[in-house]
Amino acid sequence: MRDLQDHSTDVGQGNDSRKRKMDEFEWETSKENVIPLKRGRNVSDLNKALRAHDSFQTKMRLDDEVKVKEDAIKAYDGDDPLADWVEYVRWLEVKMPEDTRKKFTVLEQCTRALKDNPRYHNDMRYIRLWIQYADLVSNPKDIFxxxxxxxxxxCVSLFYIGWAYVLETMANYPQAHKIYLKASQKYVM
Structure with a gap:
């Protein structure tokens, strides 16, 4: 009897080990649905997020967290509303990596909400959000x-680099060169 119990414990541990290995590669089955980030992703966080989307309770919890974040942005009364938007986008990238539509919507709302605030016109964080938004639209050249x-x-070099990159991907090298020249004339490169 004791031998049988020991054997069943070993089998259970083998199943746990196999399950962990399968969980480690959750992203393999979903990677075509995950938005790549230029800075890369933490694989364990990505796997957790992808596994979490299988659970109804997790989806409900994420929806609640989205509502809390969006309500906080609407009710914000401080001196740097961009900080909450930046944090929200980063949170989406970690917790909801497959939800391109949600990220697109949030980036669009943020860029529109702050477009008339000159304080952010040359803020690197704001320009990064615009570039992320441009990465998700069908014609990023229009955004630039x-x-x-x-x-x-x-006055932000990243803006010119992003714009020139878009033109280069369209094989419009002469125009990309002009953008680099504009940047150097503005002394940002």
């Missing part, structure tokens, strides 16, 4: 034209 026309990012 809008930013340039509205003097958003004109």
């Amino acid at each position: 034209k809008y930013l340039y026309q509205n003097k958003i990012g004109e």
Whole structure:
């Protein structure tokens, strides 16, 4: 009897080990649905987030957290509303990596909400959000034209690098070169 109990314990541990190995590679079955980040992702956080989406309770908890974050942004009365938006986008990237639509919506809301605030026009955090937004639209070139026309990012090198990169991916090298020249004329590169 004792031998049988010891054997069943070993089998249970083997199942746990196999389950852990399968869980470690949860992203393998979902990677086409995950938005890549230029800074990379923590694989264990990504696996946790992907496993969590299978549970109804987890989805409900995430929906509640989204509501709390959005309510906090609406009710914010401090001197740096951009900080909450930046934190919210980062949270979405970690907790909801597959939800491209939600990230797109949040980036669109943030960029629109702060577009008339000159304080943020050359804030690196704000420009990064605009570039992330441009990465998700069908014609990112239009986003950069809008930013340039509205003097958003004109003193931030990342703006020019992002704009030139978009043009280079379209094989429009002469225009990309002009963008780099504009940046050097503004002394940002």
